[in-house]
Amino acid sequence: MSTQVAPVTSAGAAVPAARLATRTRSVPRHWLLALPFLLPALVFYVVFLLVPLLGTLALSLTEWTGFNFADIRFVGSDNFRAMGQDPVFWQSLRHNVGFLGGSVVLKTVVALLLALALDQRLPFSNLFRGVYLMPAVISLVVVGVVFTLLFSPSLGLVNPFLTAIGLGRFAGAWLGDPALALPILIVIDAWHGFGLYMFLFISRLIAIPQDLHDAAHVDGAGGWQAIRDVTLPLMKSMVAMVVLLAAIESLKMFSLVYVMTKGGPSHATEVLSTWAYFQAFTANKIGYGSAILVVLLIITFVLAYIQVTRFQFADEA
Amino acid sequence: MRTETRIRTVGLVLALVAMLAPALLARTSEPVAAQASGEVALWTEFTAGGEKTGIERLIEDWNAQGNGVTISHRPIGNEQFFTVIRTALAGGQPPDLLQYEGYQQTRDFAGAGHLTDLTEWWTANSENFVLPEAGARACTFEGKIYCVPFTYQTGWQIYYNPEILEANGIEVPQTYEEFLAAAETLKAAGVTPISLGAKDGWPSTHWYMAFLVQRCGVETVYQAIERNGASFTDECFVQAATDLQSLAQAGHFSPGMVSDDFGTAEALFLAGRAAFFQTGSWFASGWEETPPNFEVGIMPFPRLTDAVNTEDITGAVTHVLAIPAAAANPEAAMDVLEWMSSEEAANTWAANGNISMYEGAVEASAPQVIKDLWATVQEAERALPWIENELPPGVGEDKVYTGTVALLSGSLTPEAFSQAIQDALEASAE
Numbered sequence: 001m002s003t004q005v006a007p008v009t010s011a012g013a014a015v016p017a018a019r020l021a022t023r024t025r026s027v028p029r030h031w032l033l034a035l036p037f038l039l040p041a042l043v044f045y046v047v048f049l050l051v052p053l054l055g056t057l058a059l060s061l062t063e064w065t066g067f068n069f070a071d072i073r074f075v076g077s078d079n080f081r082a083m084g085q086d087p088v089f090w091q092s093l094r095h096n097v098g099f100l101g102g103s104v105v106l107k108t109v110v111a112l113l114l115a116l117a118l119d120q121r122l123p124f125s126n127l128f129r130g131v132y133l134m135p136a137v138i139s140l141v142v143v144g145v146v147f148t149l150l151f152s153p154s155l156g157l158v159n160p161f162l163t164a165i166g167l168g169r170f171a172g173a174w175l176g177d178p179a180l181a182l183p184i185l186i187v188i189d190a191w192h193g194f195g196l197y198m199f200l201f202i203s204r205l206i207a208i209p210q211d212l213h214d215a216a217h218v219d220g221a222g223g224w225q226a227i228r229d230v231t232l233p234l235m236k237s238m239v240a241m242v243v244l245l246a247a248i249e250s251l252k253m254f255s256l257v258y259v260m261t262k263g264g265p266s267h268a269t270e271v272l273s274t275w276a277y278f279q280a281f282t283a284n285k286i287g288y289g290s291a292i293l294v295v296l297l298i299i300t301f302v303l304a305y306i307q308v309t310r311f312q313f314a315d316e317a
Numbered sequence: 318m319r320t321e322t323r324i325r326t327v328g329l330v331l332a333l334v335a336m337l338a339p340a341l342l343a344r345t346s347e348p349v350a351a352q353a354s355g356e357v358a359l360w361t362e363f364t365a366g367g368e369k370t371g372i373e374r375l376i377e378d379w380n381a382q383g384n385g386v387t388i389s390h391r392p393i394g395n396e397q398f399f400t401v402i403r404t405a406l407a408g409g410q411p412p413d414l415l416q417y418e419g420y421q422q423t424r425d426f427a428g429a430g431h432l433t434d435l436t437e438w439w440t441a442n443s444e445n446f447v448l449p450e451a452g453a454r455a456c457t458f459e460g461k462i463y464c465v466p467f468t469y470q471t472g473w474q475i476y477y478n479p480e481i482l483e484a485n486g487i488e489v490p491q492t493y494e495e496f497l498a499a500a501e502t503l504k505a506a507g508v509t510p511i512s513l514g515a516k517d518g519w520p521s522t523h524w525y526m527a528f529l530v531q532r533c534g535v536e537t538v539y540q541a542i543e544r545n546g547a548s549f550t551d552e553c554f555v556q557a558a559t560d561l562q563s564l565a566q567a568g569h570f571s572p573g574m575v576s577d578d579f580g581t582a583e584a585l586f587l588a589g590r591a592a593f594f595q596t597g598s599w600f601a602s603g604w605e606e607t608p609p610n611f612e613v614g615i616m617p618f619p620r621l622t623d624a625v626n627t628e629d630i631t632g633a634v635t636h637v638l639a640i641p642a643a644a645a646n647p648e649a650a651m652d653v654l655e656w657m658s659s660e661e662a663a664n665t666w667a668a669n670g671n672i673s674m675y676e677g678a679v680e681a682s683a684p685q686v687i688k689d690l691w692a693t694v695q696e697a698e699r700a701l702p703w704i705e706n707e708l709p710p711g712v713g714e715d716k717v718y719t720g721t722v723a724l725l726s727g728s729l730t731p732e733a734f735s736q737a738i739q740d741a742l743e744a745s746a747e
Contacts, residue, residue: 067407067429154512154573154585176575178728262516265575266723281400283711284425 053297059290066286079291088267089292092275096296099186099250099271106190107197107246108239114194115201116227129202133195143192144259151175151184175261178268185269189256193249197242204238205231244307251300272296355386357649358412360405361636362398367602367670368468374665379656386649388414396517406431411641413650419455419464419637420706421713426639427458433640433647436462442658446674448634451700455634464637465658466674468666471598471632471694472523472703477614481508481592489616496593496619500569503592511564512591513574514582515725518718519705521561521574524595525721526631526704528557531624535699541739542707544746549739550732553625558724558731560621565725575726598632598690602670615686617693632694633702634674709745716741 060079064072083089114132118125135143150156151174159171175181208231216226254273257263263270263278272292280289363372369392376388391412393401399422405411406426417426426432439462443449452466475496482489482499485506490496500510515521529538533553540547541554548554565574571591573581579596586594587609594600601615620627638657640650656662663675664682672679672691679691694700705713716738723729729737 065425065429066403067425067431069407071429148576148578149581152573152577152581154509154514154571154577154590155581155588156573159572173572173575173726176573176577176726178726181576261576264516264518264719264722265726266719266728268728278715279711281403282714283709284403285711 056290056293056297059287060294062287062290064286065284066280067284075287079288080295082288083291083295088270088275089272091267092263092270092272092292093295095182095269095271096251096253096299098182099189099253100247102183102186103189103193103250103253104243104246106187107194108242110190111194111197111242112201112235112239115198115205116231118198118202119205129199132198135192136195138192140192140255141259143188144256147188148175148260176265178265181261181265181269185256185260188260189250189253192256193246197246200242201235201238204235208234240307240310244304247303247307248300251296251303355646355649357386357388357414357646357653358391359388359414359416359653360391360393360402360412361416362393362395363416364392364394365603366599368599371666371669371671374669375657375662378662378665379653384652386652388653406641406643409643411643413640413644413646414653415639415641416467416636417464417639418635418703418706419466420633420702421709422706423456423463423637423639424458427461427463431642432463433642433644434461434463435465435640438462438651438655439465445658445660445676447676448674451634452637452674455637455702456639464639465654466634466636467638467657468634468636469598469632469672469674469691469694470635471630471672471690471700472526472596473618473630473632473693473697473700474595474598474615474690475618476586476594476596476600477616478586478589478592478609478611479614480611481589482614485592487592489614490619493619493621497564497567497569500567500593504568509571509585509591510569511571511593511595512582512586513570513595513725514577514579514585515574515722516576516578518714518722519703520579520582520596521721521725522705522717523597523631523703524564525557525561525717525724526701527595527618528560528621529554529704530629530631530701531621531626532557532560534626535629535701538701538704539707542704542742544742549735549742554738555731555735558721558734561721562724562727562731566727570725575722597635598672598687601686601690602684615689628698630694630697630700631703632697632700633706635703708742712738712741712745 059072061074061076062072063075063078114128118129151158153159153171153173153176156174158174159168162168162171172180174184212230212234213226216230221229252273253271254277257269257271257274258277261269263274267275273296276289276292276296278289279285279292283289359376361368361372363369372390372392376390380387398417402411402415402417403425406429411431417423423432435456439453439456443453446452446466448466448469451469453462455466456462456464477489479489481503485502485508487499487502488495490499503510513520513524533541533547533551537547537551537553541549541551564570571577571582571585573585577585582591582594583596583600583603584607585591587604587607589609589611595618604613618630638654640647640654644650658675660675660678663673663678667673667675667678667681667683667687670684670687672683672687672694679688683691705717707713708717716734720729720734720737724731724734
């Protein structure tokens with residue numbers, strides 16, 4: 001003899017068996033309804049992301065000049081072993097780490113500070129929101145071209161400006177100086193990206209109930225104390241998301257480096273994506289270039305996994 | 318329920334249309350247009366100066382003939398050119414007629430079976446060309462000819478601003494020592510002596526080559542490239558690298574030499590803000606769009622008085638034409654190729670400021686400045702082709718390009734530079 005038990009929802013209320021049956025039957029119908037709308041995006045996702053991704057993974061295990069498909073040769077892990085002997089690969093990896101640290105910290109800190117400042121209902125807040133967002137809507141290629149010209153020691157404006165204000169001793173080769181080129185790129189990347197993250201922070205700040213601020217004020221908390229003890233704890237998940245997005249953006253860095261320095265001078269600004277591009281499309285080593293990209297992909301995945309699992313729903317904790 | 322069905326149907330139709338539209342459009346446009354009109358797709362890197370005006374004029378002339386075959390031209394910037402054509406060749410979607418830069422590219426493309434064998438045509442027509450051996454060298458793979466020489470370019474000249482020289486009491490230098498003295502005088506007067514934008518590597522490589530050909534000579538350089546009798550670590554190679562680095566360390570190049578690109582260096586010179594500018598013969602027909610307010614002077618690259626070689630120069634057959642093996646319209650492409658290699662087309666090409674490879678075209682039709690450059694080439698014993706075109710790309714475009722920039726910035730010694738080239742060359746041969 002069996003006992004029939006009514007299913008229980010998360011809230012603890014019993015769901016009638018008839019309703020549950022209807023719901024389970026209706027799932028495939030909803031799927032069918034959604035499928036035509038999802039299909040175009042799915043096709044694009046598979047064709048333009050999944051297939052190239054799998055192709056890159058496969059090519060990373062081969063040796064191929066890129067001239068003839070018949071010449072593709074399986075070499076196993078040879079390309080990955082070759083990275084160990086490639087000093088430019090390690091140099092590029094270090095530069096990626098530099099980008100990751102420098103650019104992510106700059107973007108996050110500047111965006112958060114400005115978001116907090118603009119949340120104080122200061123005069124012209126809306127104007128400044130627009131102004132700070134502007135760089136983010138300009139193509140990174142255009143940004144690269146403009147800054148390259150500005151920093152040009154021959155025809156640029158930076159050196160003449162420094163000279164004009166009596167700081168001529170600081171005029172330099174800028175992007176031509178191996179020690180300065182990478183920091184300059186990091187700062188430009190941060191300048192380009194912080195506006196968007198500032199908006200994300202502002203959207204989270206707006207969502208914080210005013211009651212909490214009022215309560216903190218009644219309890220005697222000053223401005224800074226309220227930010228530290230009320231606002232910032234509630235911003236954790238957004239900060240985590242911004243750090244994750246900025247980190248992925250930094251790891252993918254290509255266009256700014258390619259346009260401004262092409263990885264030079266002497267590989268001083270080379271990053272994994274530009275080195276992979278050079279290997280694949282200039283040195284005719286498609287397999288090795290793909291292997292470098294696979295390493296970049298793995299690093300990105302690991303980083304994303306750590307961020308997502310560690311910081312998800314941190315506000316509510 | 319009815320609404321749901323309707324939404325589902327509309328969604329399904331939209332999805333199918335979105336997916337099939339590109340395929341349907343492609344089916345109805347490409348092949349029909351290409352075959353019905355007898356169109357020949359021509360891809361070149363002729364995007365500026367005399368090359369741009371020359372190819373536009375040639376296409377205009379051909380299409381005006383109304384012979385049933387029309388040329389459609391796709392100009393592609395030099396920086397992207399190689400990647401685009403390699404992808405097109407590998408993907409089986411090449412143009413009908415292709416311009417590229419010969420040498421290593423011929424070996425790569427022909428070696429992969431992407432080019433049509435033109436040996437028979439070349440054998441029957443090679444006598445129409447000047448420097449046929451040089452042309453054949455640029456187009457040969459395993460004893461067969463896969464392309465036809467179209468343009469020669471020389472790097473053996475320095476463009477100068479006569480007004481700056483005159484204002485500083487400087488005569489046009491005849492030797493390298495005089496050139497250095499002139500640069501010193503200009504620097505002392507607060508004038509940038511030489512405009513250089515080496516960001517992309519090749520402009521500094523051309524300077525290195527100008528020293529290399531004098532220190533080692535063409536034969537020795539080829540021995541090193543072929544790893545047969547010489548090495549890039551030999552003394553003359555190191556000396557050439559030292560010459561380049563010394564010039565940079567003396568402060569004779571423009572301050573943006575490492576980070577500026579070629580366009581910036583060109584603009585600096587044409588704006589009258591630098592006295593000298595070394596680059597290829599293409600520049601001689603390249604400033605019509607932004608004419609300078611001075612008469613540009615041209616002098617041969619000044620010879621080092623202590624150099625081993627005093628006869629060789631730098632320059633090469635730089636543009637060649639070929640028919641891809643997978644060309645959609647090979648017969649029409651052959652017609653166009655034959656016409657492009659004719660006296661009529663050669664004269665048009667030369668008249669627009671290009672050194673045509675057709676016998677007598679430069680003498681008959683080119684502007685005087687091109688004639689003068691060509692005369693210098695013909696007086697030379699031998700010419701060293703662009704070295705990156707003779708080396709595997711991982712060597713030429715990394716160790717040489719990046720290395721010469723590193724020499725300028727002082728982050729590499731001449732010895733380390735030379736050793737890096739030799740190591741990479743040996744590694745590429747394994």
